[in-house]
Structures are given as C-alpha cells and as structure tokens.
Amino acid sequence: MSYIARPKVSHPALARNDLGLTMRDYEGGMSTLCAGCGHDSITGSLIQAVFELSIPPHRMAKLSGIGCSSKTPAYFASSSHGFNSVHGRMPSVATGAAAVNGDLQYIGVSGDGDSLSIGIGQFVHAMRRNLNMLYLIEDNGVYGLTKGQFSASADAGSTAKRGEVNEQPAIDPCLLAIAAGCGFVARGFSGDRAQLVPLLKAGLSHRGFAMIDVISPCVTFNDHEGSTKSYRFTRENAFPIDHTDFIPPEAEIKADIGRGESQRVELHGGGSILLRKLAREYDIGDRGEAYRYLDARQGKGEVVTGLLFLQEGGADMHELSRLGETPLADLPYGRLCPGPDALAELQNRLR
C-alpha cells in the first residue's frame, strides 16, 4: 500500500493545547514531496498554527486543487475531512461547503499554477464572495507536479532551470487579492516560520477570506541562480514590513500597545492582531495605498512580506446570503418542506 500513515507515538512530555491534544494529533500522512520542498515547511507551520489555536481537528475541513502544493492537506490533520478536488477548482467546492455549514474552519491550500492560471476565475470570485476561509497559495513560480514549467507568478526576467527566460510579467496574488476586495492579504515565506505561524493564526481567525501567498521554493525545478523564487533569492530580498502577533481572545495584552509603531486590531472571528511596524509606510486598512506601496517595492525586486492589507468587519458570504445560525445541512426536513396543503393552495393559482 502506498498510503503511509505516520506512526503515532504519543510522548507524555509533548505539550498539550486547550483541548488536551498534542501537535501529533494534528499531523497527517507521510509527505511524498521532494526532500526540502518549501511546501512541507508550510505544512509544519500549519500544524503548529491549528494546534496552538486548539481547533478540534474534526471541525476543520481541508480543501485543495491539484499540484504538489495541493497534496498538502494529506499531510496534516488526518482527523479532518479533506477534499482534494480538481485542478484550479477548489474555491468552488469550498464555496458550496461553506454555504451549507459555516461552523467549520475551512483551510484551502493551492499552488501558483492552481490559483493563478487554470483557477484564477474561481480564486477571484471566492474573494469577491468573501468566503470565510483561510486560503494559502504555496507559491514556487513553477508547475512543480508537471516538472517545472513557468507559472503565472514567475517574475519577468527570471530563468527556468534549463536557462529559458520568462518574458511575461508576473501576476502577483497579493496585488490581485487587494484589487479583488479581499479583506486579509498577507505574504509569508516557507523558510520563516516565526513570521508565518502568527500570520496563519491571524488568517484563521479573520472572518472572511484570508489570502496568504507563501513563497515556497521548489528545490527540484526552481531553486537555481536566476530564479526569483529560490531560497537564496527570497532570503536575500525578503522585505518584512511588519511583524504580526496573534493574540488569542482570552489572553492578557501586555505588549507594546499605544507605542507609536504598534497597532492592535480586533478580529471578528475572535482574538486580535498585534502589528509591529517594521518598514510599512502606509495605513494597513487603505486598499489604494497598500496596492501602490506593494507595486512600487516589488518593482525594485523586493519580496514584501508580512500582513499587507487588513480590513475587518466586512460582511462574509454567510451574512450576504442571509443564512441563519443553524447550518443548512443541519436543518430538519420538517422545516424545509412546505407540505401538501401548501402545494394544493399554490396550484389554485395555476388554473
């Protein structure tokens, strides 16, 4: 059997979260990705984030498209339902799932090929609908699974492993998300767990669509000189503009509040974000400024990371669809069927 379950040995000394679960309880099957693939580090960060947030594993739903990146849901939280859909179409599946049960925590994992080419339509529309979900793009600038073709996030002028130069401009998922009305836009780097874990936690706690583009080097096809998505290039050019700390709802807030360079933002999904400004020169809630700033810095070859844009309080799909507290999937049939009398009455008007 080629399906390998990671052996579960619980260690008494392992830290437990509020549910009494250990990090192990959030692990999944053994990864089949290349050793050193950025995607696997992201999986590690994700496991840490959901563990620290004490999300009951069976109350999460993991969804993905197709690609090396989209295999991620198989590698964490084996006690969660997973839906590895078709190439580029995960947002639609998430939309239907979230519409009928808003109580689950939806985590979508996609790739730059999956979201920016074949699936760009669904990606944009999910943001427009403001689905309540965390959406990750594990961004390596190539199609890993089909062996290294350029993806739409490859920068103009960057080269493929065999030397071919990409002439077309990149589609930046963060700029796209800001333009499409997304309320939570961030960029992380698979190699910077300290930055990524709090971003993931903040994204999970944001009510609405939280898009995080995570630069995730493909060691096999896009980690060479001339690539702008390699470990080296990203390390050298990463430009973190702020540091995000996620503060759980019940935690006491001691740090930095009120100091000029820090800002606390309450999240509607619970908890708050403490933002420590490193280099950001704009108001994080100003869509136009965020766009201009990002566009300008990236024009200089910098990889801007951190929480780039945040707008809390926008109505999510659930609210916009005027759905009630009980998930549609749980409504009893008696409440859904108008009954024979209503049918008879209705037909009086059809004669």
Place this chain on the structure above:
Amino acid sequence: MPSNNDFTIRIANVNGTGSASANSLLMKTLFRMGIPVAGKNFFPSNIQGLPTWYEVRASHRGYLARSGSVDIAVAMNAETYQRDLRELSSGGYLLYDSTWPRRDVLRREDVSILAVPLARLCNESFDNARARILMKNIAYVGVLAALLELDLEIIRELLRETFARKKPLLEANQTAIGMGYDYAREHLNCPLPFVARSMDGPGSKIIIDGNTAAALGCVYAGATFGAWYPITPSTSLMDAFRSFCARFRTAEDGTRDYCVIQAEDELAAIGMVLGASWNGARAFTPTSGPGISLMSEFLGYGYYAEIPAVLFDVQRVGPSTGMPTRTQQGDILSSAYASHGDTRHVLLFPSSPKECFELAAAAFDLAERLQTPVIVLSDLDLGMNDWVSEELTWDESYRPDRGKVLGAEELEKAEAFHRYLDVDGDGVPYRTLPGEHPKGAFFTRGSGHNSYGGYTENAGEYQEVVDRLRRKWDYAANIVPAAEIRAAKGAQAGLITIGTGDSACREALDILAGRGVALDYMRIRAFPFGEEVWRFLREHSRLYVVEQNRDAQLRTLLINEAGGRAEQLVQVLHYNGMPLPATAVVSAIEADMTRVQAA
C-alpha cells in the same frame, strides 16, 4: 381537418411587444372551458425585435404534441406574413392587422383572409403609446373569441384575476377584448365552421411548465443549496426555486433556509454543488448542454469520489451555441458518459411537468442512495412551455432517503470507518459528513484510491474500486424508475421513446391503430436500463426508437447498454428544433413498413 375543439392557432408576434400575456390568456380560456390545450412558444435568441410564434392546439382527445398543421394564423408581424400564409393549412384562416391593407401580398386561393384594423382600433381607444401596442394583442384575443365562440365571461374573469391590483390596466384590457370581439361580430363571418365548446371542466388539472414543476420538486425534496450559471432554457428553474424559497423558506427577519449562488461559470456551479453535497446538504444545479460540457471534469470526480449531486439539463439545440431557444434531446450520450475515463451517470427522463416534479424529488434520493451525480434530462419544450398537467400531489409521509450516512453516534461505536469498503455487498459504501466525529474523517480525492480511502497507484487496489463502482451501477438499474410499458393486442413491433417524445408517440400510436397497425409502447424513464427494458428489447424483432436528435443517441445507448441489436432498432429522428409532431412519427413508421414489405 379542424373541427369543434380540434384546431390549431398559430400567432406570429414580434419579440418584446408584450404578446405573451395575450397568448396565455387565450390558452387559459380554452383550459378553463375544459378543453385539453397545449401552448408552445417559438422564440428567437434575442430580447426585442425578432419574430416569435405561439402555437395553441385545442384537442378534445387530449393530444398535447404539435399537430403539425395550422388552422388559424394570427399574423401580427408584417415581416413574416409570407411565411405565415405559406404554412397555413388549406382551408385555413389568416387574421391580420388591416390598418395597413395588404391584399396584394396576402393572396392564396385556398385560405380566407380576415382583415381587422387592430392598430387603428387601438389608436382610437387609447392615447398612451405603450397601451396602443400592448392592447393590439389583447384585441386579437377578442377577435378570436368571436370567431371561435370562446367563453367571454371566462376571459373577463381571467383578466380580473390577473389585474386585480391594477385597475387601469384591467379596464384597458377589458376594452380591448370588447373592441376586437365587436369588430369581428360586425365585419367578419362569425363563427367559423369550427368553434370551441365547453367540455367537462378541467377538474383538478393545472397549467405549469416543467422548470417550475422541477423547482417545486427541489423544494419538496428538501434541497437547500443551488448553484447555477444562467443559460436558456434552464434559467427559469432557478428563478422558480428562488421565488418558492422566498415564500416558503424565509423567516420574518429575512433569514433564509436556503442558499442560491450565481456561479462564475458552470465549472464553479458543479464544484459548489459537490462541496455542498459533500458537506451534507441536498444540492443541485440547472443547466443546458454547454454547461454539461463544462461540468464534465467535475462530473467524473463526483462519480469516482462518490459524491451525490443533482443536475437538470434542460436540453436545447446543439452543437455549440446551436439554436439556444429551440428544443432537442441532443445531450443523451454526452450526459450518460460525461467525463474522461470509465464514467457513467444516472439519467432520468421526465415527460411531463408532473414527472419533472416527481423525478426531481426522486433524483435527490437516488443521488444520495447511490452517492453519485444524477442528471435529469428535460428539454426546452418541456421546461419552458406551459403544459396542462395533472395536479401535483405530495405524500406527507415522505422523508428524504439520505442513503448510507454514518452519524456521530454510529461512528463513536464503530471500531473504524473505511470510506470505500463494500460492507453490504451492493456496491454502495458508507459515507460520513465533515464535522461529525473524528473517526469519520476521510480524504476525498479524484486520484487513485483504495477501498479504505487511501491514495493508491497499485493496480489491484485501483481495479477493486472501479469494479465495485460497476457493481453499484448494476444495483442502480434495480432502483431507478422503471420504464412505462403499454402492450397492444396483436402487436408485431414496438415503439420506444423518452421524455417529450411521449405525447407525439401516444398520438401516433392512436393514428396507426386507426389504420390497423398495432405497436407495443415503451417510454424509458431512466438510465441505467432496468430489466424491463432488456426484456422489451428481447421480445421484439423490430422496434422504432423515436428521439429528437440527429445521431440516434438513445438507440446507441440501447445498443451499448441494453443488448439492443442494430438491425432490430429502427431510428425515427426529428431534430430541427421544433417539438416533435405525431405526423412525423406516423410517416416515418409507415415508410419503414412499406420498405420492409417491398423487400
């Protein structure tokens, strides 16, 4: 030849001039007089300005297909005068607006021209420009009322009901009816040799289109989620679902017990439906042929990953955009085998609005029992035209059959759960819903998986699952709606059809019986084909397969999937976009019989 309560009126209008209400007034009047009636709309793919026709057939014998002849043409569109005149049956009548006399153009020896200056009459009675245009339509109903002795009191009552809350409009309409009626009585030879005579009231019957009925079926079956991308002729299904839900499923504070999403395309629509079904809701999407093409990849996913879904394909004329406002049954094969690899889908073929209602509800039960997409194949003729239908009834004891879903309690007790194991030997595994219980978790994937739900590239493990899917398919043949079979005494051959072929075929069978030709009849209601379909094919050496497409798709399916032999199955095809008339069936069968005798 027309006779009392047996005639066809074809009204030629210009799209967008408000003729629809006049035409439905005419149909409803005949309906309330107790006369079986069918109304069919032939409209262009355009919003305003192009020609459109409405055909009303009164038939005291209850035939609802097109008659294939026109006894009265109401020519309201000068651009189609020639065609309307040409297509009129010999001895027929052509009524036109003689405000602009066209004696020179409208010339045909064997028909009578009825000249009524409709525009002039309206200009004299109404000063509002819009009313002048709209009321011309109502006025020709008045003229027809005089010619055919329609029950004026019924017309007036219908107007009162329609415009109960619009007094000025009511008055205008009543005036227009009287105006047309009086003018005809004074200037034309009224009544015609054939008229409408009240019959036993319509009883419990109703007038409804198939899309509305299907939408009601979704509501009654407990569907809570619908996603769609607008496409003629399926759009009105979702419109109807929304309006029923607005009425029955909306709390006072505006909270909704349903969710309808207008998707960005059909790929997204089916993805949403699969997501919602996977998460435990009853979900559906209405579409037409182009949408099925786009949904293909996901349909294969739904089949292989075993996720329930209900689709309505209201078929229109293909290939490609084809003639989007004309009818056809051209998606039989593309629906049956939609997607790559060894994929097959359950199809249901409603033939009437009542069946649209019932099979819509049945589709949800089947989809959940079989854990697979079910496609209801309707068509434009059924979906969008008004049909006189038996009353819809609902069994109060109905409860949705959710199939094999394990809940939290069962999972708690279970030792382990394996998604794709054939525990009961019927090919149908157990499923669980997200969020219920940690033990229920599994990974849904379209990639190779084994019986336990794990990823596999192992030959044997892969094959085990697809072989079970095949066993599930065989099981499905036992639980889908059975074909309707009618045996005729002394029949030598048989006739097979699906969906809207029914009304024309029944009429054709009567005509043929009158000429001494007896045929057994089978109307197939579902795919996979049940044992009764196989038997019917075994028991007949010659079978006419009547369908509305060029390539004999149903016949191919019968050969592929029901043991049919090519030499046994004679194709009877009609695919010009107009609904099938009985005459086409009769002449094809008679031609074949002559050929066989000659040989």
